[in-house]
Amino acid sequence: MFSICFCDDTPATLHKYIELFELIAERHQIPVSIRAFSSGEEFLVYLENPNHFFDLYFVEAGLKDISGIDTVLRIHEYDPWGLVIFLGVRAECASDCFAAYPFNYIIKSKLNFIRGESVFLNAYSVFKQKKKPYIVCKNRTTFQCIQLSDISHFETLGRLVVVHFKDRSFEFYSKLNIIEQSVKNKGFIRVHRSYIVNLSYILDADKENIFLTGHETPVPIGQIYLDHVRRETYPFFSINSSSLSVK
Amino acid sequence: MPMNIYTFNNNRNSSEDHIKTLKDIASEHHFNIHIFKYTNKDELLFDLSSHPERADIIFLRISKSKDDEIVGLEAAKSLRKLCCHALLIFISANKQLAANTFPTFPFYFFYLKYLTLEQFKPVYLKALSLAERRRNNLFQCGSGAHEHYIPLGDIYYFEIFQRITTVYHSNTSFSFYMSMSRLEKELTPKGFLRIHRSFLINMRHIDQITDRTVRLTNGFTLPIGTTYLSQVRKMLSQLKIYTL
Numbered sequence: 374m375f376s377i378c379f380c381d382d383t384p385a386t387l388h389k390y391i392e393l394f395e396l397i398a399e400r401h402q403i404p405v406s407i408r409a410f411s412s413g414e415e416f417l418v419y420l421e422n423p424n425h426f427f428d429l430y431f432v433e434a435g436l437k438d439i440s441g442i443d444t445v446l447r448i449h450e451y452d453p454w455g456l457v458i459f460l461g462v463r464a465e466c467a468s469d470c471f472a473a474y475p476f477n478y479i480i481k482s483k484l485n486f487i488r489g490e491s492v493f494l495n496a497y498s499v500f501k502q503k504k505k506p507y508i509v510c511k512n513r514t515t516f517q518c519i520q521l522s523d524i525s526h527f528e529t530l531g532r533l534v535v536v537h538f539k540d541r542s543f544e545f546y547s548k549l550n551i552i553e554q555s556v557k558n559k560g561f562i563r564v565h566r567s568y569i570v571n572l573s574y575i576l577d578a579d580k581e582n583i584f585l586t587g588h589e590t591p592v593p594i595g596q597i598y599l600d601h602v603r604r605e606t607y608p609f610f611s612i613n614s615s616s617l618s619v620k
Numbered sequence: 621m622p623m624n625i626y627t628f629n630n631n632r633n634s635s636e637d638h639i640k641t642l643k644d645i646a647s648e649h650h651f652n653i654h655i656f657k658y659t660n661k662d663e664l665l666f667d668l669s670s671h672p673e674r675a676d677i678i679f680l681r682i683s684k685s686k687d688d689e690i691v692g693l694e695a696a697k698s699l700r701k702l703c704c705h706a707l708l709i710f711i712s713a714n715k716q717l718a719a720n721t722f723p724t725f726p727f728y729f730f731y732l733k734y735l736t737l738e739q740f741k742p743v744y745l746k747a748l749s750l751a752e753r754r755r756n757n758l759f760q761c762g763s764g765a766h767e768h769y770i771p772l773g774d775i776y777y778f779e780i781f782q783r784i785t786t787v788y789h790s791n792t793s794f795s796f797y798m799s800m801s802r803l804e805k806e807l808t809p810k811g812f813l814r815i816h817r818s819f820l821i822n823m824r825h826i827d828q829i830t831d832r833t834v835r836l837t838n839g840f841t842l843p844i845g846t847t848y849l850s851q852v853r854k855m856l857s858q859l860k861i862y863t864l
Contacts, residue, residue: 464716464718464719465715465716465719467718467719467722467729468715468718468719468729468731471718471726471728471729474727474728474746476725477722477725478719478722479722480719480722488723491723495725501773502757502771502773502774503773504824505824507824509856509857511856511857514830514831515828515829515830516826516828516829516830516853516856517827517828518823518826518827518828518829518856
């Protein structure tokens with residue numbers, strides 16, 4: 374899963390970009406998860422949580438509340454190797470943006486499918502080279518190595534733990550508590566006594582269920598975990614009733 | 621191994637001083653560098669076209685010519701097409717050109733008018749340390765005209781048969797002479813694992829290990845040698861997070 378976020382304060386353009394990059398990803402069969410933020414402040418508050426990170430950041434260079442360059446410098450504090458792409462209106466401002474060492478800069482009026490594709494694929498190839506965390510699960514006969522970003526969720530059935538990744542699953546003996554400890558702050562949250570979910574796979578959520586990319590049956594939310602889930606998924610999804618849902 | 625810095629500047633007079641500055645800063649911070657100087661972009665392009673991965677950092681002076689062409693930028697674009705992944709640093713007296721450089725994924729753009737040493741130094745040092753990091757993630761094999769640089773992340777495994785070692789990486793393979801023990805020594809700290817007398821695999825591409833075989837993420841299945849069996853199993857004890 375390649376996770377992308379957009380931060381731009383004009384909702385109309387946000388929709389346009391999300392559509393464009395979803396199309397590009399689909400064309401190249403790269404699984405992506407896209408999140409959008411409509412203000413710099415909100416975005417930075419979200420990133421303060423170590424559980425929250427992305428592989429590719431698109432940041433509007435002229436945000437109203439906080440300058441795009443400052444935003445990016447803050448992103449690099451949390452995630453020094455994060456790839457950042459500026460979205461800018463004017464070509465004249467471009468040379469100033471280098472202070473934040475962006476991966477690239479897109480001039481909004483010149484963004485089309487071809488330019489978007491080149492940027493996206495370049496970022497994806499850098500992402501693929503990156504060292505990524507793995508988990509090794511073992512049962513009686515087999516060791517299974519799985520990239521954390523490929524895992525959609527863990528569930529437990531009695532003494533068995535089932536890990537769901539790509540289109541497969543793997544069963545082994547363990548405890549969800551032990552797994553929860555080891556994947557802590559790596560983008561996973563406990564949503565139920567029997568479930569741990571990867572944040573970037575969440576498509577939608579209501580007060581009782583979480584819907585995951587690639588899985589038809591929803592994952593239930595345990596009532597004691599509800600507050601925790603709300604905190605971790607803010608400002609997305611309808612469980613945070615006061616939020617402005619972007620998607 | 622020194623890092624290779626290529627510079628292109630069509631203004632002959634100024635380049636000697638700049639090269640000295642580049643060398644001084646690098647030696648001050650213990651970077652071993654080698655500078656190649658060009659005043660003609662076609663020469664630069666010609667030299668790099670056979671070994672695009674040899675360059676670590678390229679400094680390019682760009683300017684607009686009379687017929688509205690941007691000298692230097694075309695060279696950068698051609699290099700990128702040849703899969704040159706060097707860090708590109710542009711220098712120009714024309715601020716407007718910054719926006720034109722983006723399709724080449726530049727590392728930095730210096731506006732000549734206000735350029736000071738204080739401003740230049742941190743960028744240059746950052747580029748050097750990034751280039752060094754990138755260099756450490758490349759595997760160099762073969763020699764002369766058959767020199768290859770392969771990103772470690774793309775390598776699935778090495779196989780040795782008689783005296784020939786073959787590296788299998790992103791859908792292709794390449795053969796060269798090198799002993800397995802030397803390879804193992806060089807690559808074990810970088811996340812490779814010896815599983816058989818003839819095989820050295822990249823741990824980040826392990827998908828599954830069953831009884832006596834390893835399946836890689838590209839679907840290949842390799843045997844585990846008896847000598848290495850306990851060692852392999854010990855490496856992958858249960859439920860640990862590795863970063864590979």
